[in-house]
Amino acid sequence: MxxxxxxxxxxxxxxxxxxxxxxxxxxxxxxxxxxxxxxxxxxxxxxxxxxxxxxxxxxxxxxxxxxxxxxxxxxxxxxxxxxxxxxxxxxxxxxxxxxxxxxxxxxxxxxxxxxxxxxxxxxxxxxxxxxLETVILSILNHDSAVAAAASRMAVAAGGRPLIEMGARRTHELAAVAASRAAYVGGFASTSDLAAGFRYNIPTVGTSAHAFTLLHDSERDAFTAQVDSLGRGTTLLVDTYDVAEAVRAAVEIAGPELGAVRIDSGDLLLLAHRVRQQLDDLGATETKIVVTSDLDEYAIASLAAAPVDAYGVGTQLVTGSGHPTCSxxxxxxxxxxxxxxxxxxxxxxxxxxxxxxxxxxxxxxxxxxxxxxxxxxxxxxxxxxxxxxxxxxxxxxxxxxxxxxxxxxxxxxxxxxxxxxxxxxxxxxxxxxxxxxxxxxxx
Incomplete structure (x- = not known):
């Protein structure tokens, strides 16, 4: 055999x-x-x-x-x-x-x-x-580490929603457990469909930079996404020039645009600039979501920024520097x-x-x-x-x-x-x- x-x-x-x-x-x-x-x-x-x-x-x-x-x-x-x-x-x-x-x-x-x-x-x-020793410790050490990191991030977020999006940064089965633990610690949703299916955690997600790069222009990509997912979708605006992307996003989706996502750059500065631009364009209800290797300290540093939600991946699923509870x-x-x-x-x-x-x-x-x-x-x-x-x-x-x-x-x-x-x-x-x-x- x-x-x-x-x-x-x-x-x-x-x-x-x-x-x-x-x-x-x-x-x-x-x-x-x-x-x-x-x-x-x-x-x-x-x-x-x-x-x-x-x-x-x-x-x-x-x-x-x-x-x-x-x-x-x-x-x-x-x-x-x-x-x-x-x-x-x-x-x-x-x-x-x-x-x-x-x-x-x-x-x-x-x-x-x-x-x-x-x-x-x-x-x-x-x-x-x-x-039962090993399986019990395996589960509790991993899940408690992620939940502790999630709890600290929830405190830092001050009531703003947190999105778990670390599936691609860990083992595929650990990702599901991490999503569950993050929800326990205070996260509002996950990008991982297996976690949504198994534990009934709300799932979210729209598009990545690849979707923008697929199209002949950023406007074409935004138009395709809005046509498919509706005006309430979240458009990723940092593939090329953020200011131009925000302008195009509002022109295509109108002031009903659900949210824009910023995934790179000086998030504090960009959040303020994007909020001002959205307001000037009449999209006063459009939310700003930020991602990009966030941890609890980065989230806390954005407390005064006009950010409406945070997406967190690597630092969450690795316990923000402490992947086990010993x-x-x-x-x-x-x-x-x-x-x-x-x-x-x-x-x-x-x-x-x-x-x-x-x-x-x-x-x-x-x-x-x-x-x-x-x-x-x-x-x-x-x-x-x-x-x-x-x-x-x-x-x-x-x-x-x-x-x-x-x-x-x-x-x-x-x-x-x-x-x-x-x-x-x-x-x-x-x-x-x-x-x-x-x-x-x-």
Whole structure:
């Protein structure tokens, strides 16, 4: 059997191979030693935020739930594992019947987090829970990084719409996930049709410079676009001379022209000049959209410009310089024997170099000050103090292997806006600084 014969059919949604090999070799050894059925608790957290960031954003939880639900070792996957000698026959037999039957709790998607926040908690046998490590981290690290960048850009935009347009700057599947995460973080729409199809995110897009260059003149290109898409379309005006293009655009579409897009040059200067020109031509309602390698700092620098919307690509889908959140998946408690009722005891890594972890199953709460503004992220392993009982963050996501917390993406998006609004005002500063909330351990 060759490699081509072992590929998964495109219509099979199994996520079982989105994992590292050592998850399976640990499973095999644990099955052989008799420890695989020990009740275990794993937690996802990060030891620190990316340098200079004030808060993190939980994103990808909905995709994690899908991945857990579809984590199955079908015949094609098992044939691959057997042909490569990755695990032995008893392990293959165990995997053939695998499905996650444990519980998952975590911060609801869209919530903010800080160093040490137990973003996700996975409970089950060691065998069933350890297999999920890589796929969970892959999703949360990517999506949370993009959502954090999107959130900062949304703050910088000050309520002006943001368009996600980074599909051509990343892997084709990552582009879809990035679009979803950007929507969670506050973007209004995407250029990626796969994201629109899969997640019902509004899609936008009109034309590129190639369309203008295709025609014998810029006027011909504008005429063709308006004839096809209507006067409310957005015309790209920086292929040749911006002033001439704006004049032609209004002459062809009339004052009902929807928008013009500027994709190069001094955006601050051009935006002011184009706004003045549009107003002089009677197109006072025509919007100005700017693109061109924007990040949160460039967006903030345009706050005083007459810009109506921003299109963001590369910097968004790469986390604006921080493409991962450095989240980890650590065993924090386990039983000494098999059985669902076996008592748990805390366990923790004690290594040097800042990689130690805190043992025990944790709860988390966000303590408000007298004005209702968050003042601390409180994480503990004992009883929850009465004054924090109504401020707990962790919710149930999976019970006995069944997903119990799917929700619309708009709900997640609204949650993030509310969570961010509940932080101290300094959370929205783009200057580098420490996390806006300290993490306290009880």
């Amino acid at each position: 060759n490699a081509a014969d072992l590929r998964l059919p495109v219509d099979v949604p199994s996520t079982a191979l989105f994992t590292d090999r050592y998850e399976l070799t640990m499973l095999q050894a644990a099955l052989r030693s008799g420890t695989a059925d020990r009740r275990s608790v794993f937690e996802v957290f990060t030891r620190r935020l990316p340098e200079g960031r004030r808060y993190g954003v939980v994103a990808g939880t909905g995709r994690v739930l899908d991945a857990v639900e579809n984590f199955r070792f079908d015949s094609g996957v098992l044939d691959f594992l057997a042909s490569r000698g990755i695990v032995d026959e008893p392990t293959l037999a165990w995997l053939a019947d695998y499905r996650f039957r444990g519980d998952i709790h975590g911060y609801p998607e869209g919530e903010v987090y800080f160093p040490g926040s137990p973003v996700l908690r996975v409970e089950g046998t060691f065998a069933e829970a350890v297999l 989240m980890v998946y650590k065993l924090v408690a386990r039983a000494d024997e098999a059985g669902p009722d076996a008592p748990l005891r805390p366990v923790a890594k004690k290594s040097m170099g800042g990689k130690a972890s805190l043992g025990g199953r944790k709860w988390a709460a966000r303590r408000p000050d007298a004005d209702g503004v968050a003042e601390a992220e409180v994480v503990g392993t004992g009883p929850v103090p009465p004054e924090l009982a109504d401020h707990q963050l962790i919710v149930e996501l999976v019970r006995g292997g069944e997903v119990v917390a799917r929700e619309p993406l708009d709900t997640v998006r609204d949650r993030h806006a509310a969570a961010r609004a509940g932080l101290p005002l300094s959370a929205t500063q783009l200057s580098r600084g420490e996390p806006v909330l300290p993490t306290e351990y009880l």
